[in-house]
Amino acid sequence: MVGVAGKSRACHDCKRRRVKCDFQKPSCMRCEKAGRACPGYDRASIFVNRTLSEFTTTARVAIAEAISLQVQISMKHSSRLLQTFEQLQANITVPQAPFPGTFRLGAWDILRELYLPRTRSTDECEVTATSCYSWVHAVCHMVPKSNVLNQALLAFCAIQVYLAEPWSISEERAQSLYGEAVKKLIESLEESDVERRDDTLAAIVVLSTCEVKQLWRTSTMHQSC
Template sequence: CDEERPSCAQCRRGGRTCPGYVREMKFVDEGPKVRRSRRKAHASATKSTSEKASKGIDRQNKDLLHHRETSPDVGLSQPSSFKAERDQILSSFVSAMFPLGSPTAQISFLGSWSWHIPPRLGSSVVLDHAALSVAWAYFAKLYGDPIALRNAESSYLCAVRSLALALDDAKDQLSANVLCTTVLLGHFEVWLNTRSGLLTLVLTDEYEDLCQC
């Protein structure tokens, strides 16, 4: 029987009144369908949030770069200005390494390791300059911005000078901050293909201390 309505083909051929059909009820599990629908909605919301956050970070970073371009008198020698700028740049840098809603836990090894930097800031001049140089280098690469590149190079020079002084200090030369600084400057030199200030230090009398560190 083809179970057509109002009458099946067999009843029509026989000229009979179709008695109808008895349909048994059955339970259908709609759970998988509902879960798929929820997953799609969640994925769409997460993507939208991620895109908005990413655009917000990009806009904030570009505004900061513009501020540096229009305010050349704001220098690293001014403690309060330096601290505010350092905190803002590094906060943006860490956020960029760990974008909201990213399907992966981190973007790179440096991104994972960068979480250990903020708690140490303010306790070591050499680490402050090194962290700032890497953050500026990242944004210089990301946006191709010459202002960010100059800021990165300036912070790098300050970091190398400070590192040389720290290696001459018996108390600081084996500290965790000095170790963090050497790793950060190494990343900076790889990113920007810079002539190695670290190599220069290694080839001096501080070689043994740096290796022990």
């Protein structure tokens, strides 16, 4: 069982990310495909530092303190993600600057961190040339002004932040932004020649990616890269 303490046979990284592990040894293929270094399956040794002032400290207490510290660090990280997203949402109303626009550059920064796979190289040229993810770079660097595309990107970024840090953005907020984006897209398709524009097709791709996953609506248990 994934994510259940004491019952999961998954590697430590899959267990932490609450995703399904293939149990391959010495390293699972899921970590390798995601460009991660698989930490393995063995339980790490725990050393308890007992001082004169804390001579009665036990392993259970030490683990609880370590988890508390990790949560604090995660909360600090989520605050940074939330601030980045809030700034992105504020920039959606800012007029588009010359290529490619403040808003879409901000969306690219969030998606590059949360949606694209983590590899040894974060070179932009490599990401652009990667067929599976090249559309993300292309969409975020489109020039034409398009409120429909911007709304779709905002919803997609909200979903990614929710999947990464569920306590920073609520599921209801992500769903609401997604619903608004779909509504704007439907309304725009009623205009003449809009369906033939590249930015309209880009918005459809972005929202279709949300639909294909459909993971953010129900659970983060099976989220993937």
